[in-house]
Amino acid sequence: MAPKTAISPTRAVDYPEWYQQVIRAADLAENSPVRGCMVIKPWGYQLWENVQRALDDMFKATGHQNAYFPLFIPMSYLEKEAEHVEGFAKECAVVTHHRLEPDPEGGLRPAGKLEEPLIVRPTSETIIGATYAKWVQSYRDLPILVNQWANVVRWEMRTRMFLRTAEFLWQEGHTVHATAEEAIAETEQMVDVYRDFAQDWMAMPVIVGSKTPKERFPGAVETLSIEAMMQDRKALQAGTSHFLGQNFAKAQEIKFQSETGGIEYAWTTSWGVSTRLIGALIMTHSDDDGLVLPPRLAPSHVVIQPIYKDDSRAEVMEYVNSLRDEIAAQTFNGAPIRVIIDDRDIRGGEKKWYHVKRGVPIRLEIGPKDIAKNSVFCGIRNQPKSFGISREELVQTISTKLDTLQNELFAAALKLREDNTVSIKSEAEFRDFFATKDEDGIHGGFANCYFADEDALDPLLKELKVTIRCVPREGNDEPGTCFFTGKPAEKIGVFAKAY
């Protein structure tokens, strides 16, 4: 018989439903009454705040500043860049009226029709570009290195919490440069920031590469992305950085006088990550007992559960408070360890599973017997068994324990990816890898394949529901032979089913 798990169904039984149940059990978010929009609950939002803080520091350390641009984009602005409007017009929220009036048939109805409809921003290249056109006059005004933290709306028909919602939170960097070289360097720098954040903070290994033309951001010359493998071996695109060339500069007239006096179009970039990262984090580390948090991003690193009866309460709470203070005086990742006490009046088992499901990295139980031995009972989120440990040793090693957990999560995710990545040289192998499912209903994983012609592959990829995730930047210097056409091929692509 399978062991009892806190989350039902398990990953093996129904991965998509397991994902929803982890979100519910960890109290991260819920569906809202508004179609496709979610409510991010306090535990989930604290996680997002930690993501924001770490990324924002990295953006500022690389010379960027934050600003804020309008929520609305005039419809005519979207039309200016042909590929861009093609990419976003099909799914956007359109504001057409500016008030409500009583409806003669009861209730209210829209009134005050706008002369020009406004689009709720799906991304802000057009409105920010129009502003930059005013800011940029001379080469002395460049570069512009600005980021915005904002909400955006894309009218997705099939939504899934964190991964794909009609409204989501994100950051979008938008930069302007005097030369193509500088803009390309910025695009590379920011995808590296995303890689470092994913690997160092989220404990999520990623592949950095460039998108093929069909998979690029609408209007971009080059799109770089970070791609991660989830536990069902599907890929998730976790962040993108776009070299926009002069496409948006020409559409929006971002021009400047160069050092030599001529008038030139500028070169722009944009780059973004979103609350989708939370979905990626959940699917990378969580298990059949709920959320598993990488300690660097955990809202609380340690929870202490005092165990007492009425007559031992004072003694236990005094001990627990002093331990809390001692732990909070330790540092992890350059800041004090975040420790909370949960002394709610609920059953011990219920309390334990509450914190296990929410992914708190270290859980301590302390009752009168532990105090008598000056020890605590310690559970670490990725270890099956709790263990007793002396108070002194716990305090001395707690920061290391958090580091170890962070590193073990990364190592486990990397091992999963490596164990499920193959090099494929023929169509037959390729079909077998993606069409065959194992006993858990999971297909192969990532396939590294030389390919010559994206268009020629289209029918095969559509049939198998596979996409080219990226052409990896690393280890891709030798030419080879296309697995499908047998023609010479310059580059390897990472092929996978994807979110």
Added chain:
Amino acid sequence: MAPKTAISPTRAVDYPEWYQQVIRAADLAENSPVRGCMVIKPWGYQLWENVQRALDDMFKATGHQNAYFPLFIPMSYLEKEAEHVEGFAKECAVVTHHRLEPDPEGGLRPAGKLEEPLIVRPTSETIIGATYAKWVQSYRDLPILVNQWANVVRWEMRTRMFLRTAEFLWQEGHTVHATAEEAIAETEQMVDVYRDFAQDWMAMPVIVGSKTPKERFPGAVETLSIEAMMQDRKALQAGTSHFLGQNFAKAQEIKFQSETGGIEYAWTTSWGVSTRLIGALIMTHSDDDGLVLPPRLAPSHVVIQPIYKDDSRAEVMEYVNSLRDEIAAQTFNGAPIRVIIDDRDIRGGEKKWYHVKRGVPIRLEIGPKDIAKNSVFCGIRNQPKSFGISREELVQTISTKLDTLQNELFAAALKLREDNTVSIKSEAEFRDFFATKDEDGIHGGFANCYFADEDALDPLLKELKVTIRCVPREGNDEPGTCFFTGKPAEKIGVFAKAY
């Protein structure tokens, strides 16, 4: 002849236009191509980030957590609370379609009509209340103490940057309690947080009081506010905290099982401040040379301007870098002093005025002659003259200098309010106070008046364009006589023209 000023017109000549010019000169924000929406530029946004950080810490210290709720509100939700919809239906952005399609006459047109229109949130009581109704089942689920940082939209017809814009950034706290007493205590606590923030961080003295029934938030039982006097002696409402009674709980069915087993409606509050605070800050402290920043909120506390020729550059920059490090090692307000070096290749005078207009609290100029004397030339933003000071004394006193500036700004603003606040006992005095303008075209200021009947005052107040800002909480215990009707009156109101 009047002295030359960096801002034209001066406050005395045209206060509203001076305000716009300060925003432009300090590079805080600009109007966007979207009607009524502004772009918050990096210097303005850093200021807002500092406001957010300080307030967020205060919210968390009082037990609140952040969450995030949908941007959109179904039209039917707004209709549930009658006063609320009355207050917001006249100016809201209405989403009616979810895609764009080619228009046969050229360009695009809205398509995909929604079954129910969605309102871009003007405030979130209704959508958050609908969510809370699901969260609250038992008294054990209470209180709920949640805040949201978000953008909101109110379709204002007459907009002014920061003070009144169609889209603005704010925070909105929404709490649920088991008893009226608890909810009232929360409402009071949060207006006190706003008062402390305004006074301690913004150096802006405020009056705490309750709004009269006509001035309350639509749907509230009681609205508390903080009110500040701007330099043109008009009042500005800088923050509000609402006791909503059971009005929204009944409209949205927020019910709970009490300790004794009965089902009761909950008691709710909401409270908010917005980017309007930036407008209040500008109008409280700035002068005819531009923005004046209270040091606690200044993005940079100190700017160092190195002065050199080609042959002295290395020496000056070495000195300046070491001074920067020495200043950054000092603390102000519990954190390292924020110091920047401006070594752009522009004229010294232009550079000086750049930072004066942006309100940097302390400006240091350092050239070879200063270095020879081991001294610097120091300008403090509220002092007319710069002065020489030894490096050692500067470093030792720089934190105190920032503190002194913070305190002097508060004292000056308090003095302005006290000098322009009168007690008025008759209609004639009242008319004279508000109808007579001084040589700068400014009316009297704040009038403290006993009043018996808000409705009876309506024609007089409309005629003079005066409003009752609040019934102050402090010093309002003795009854008196209504200045207008001569009837007995319980309370003093603060009467003023207002933003």
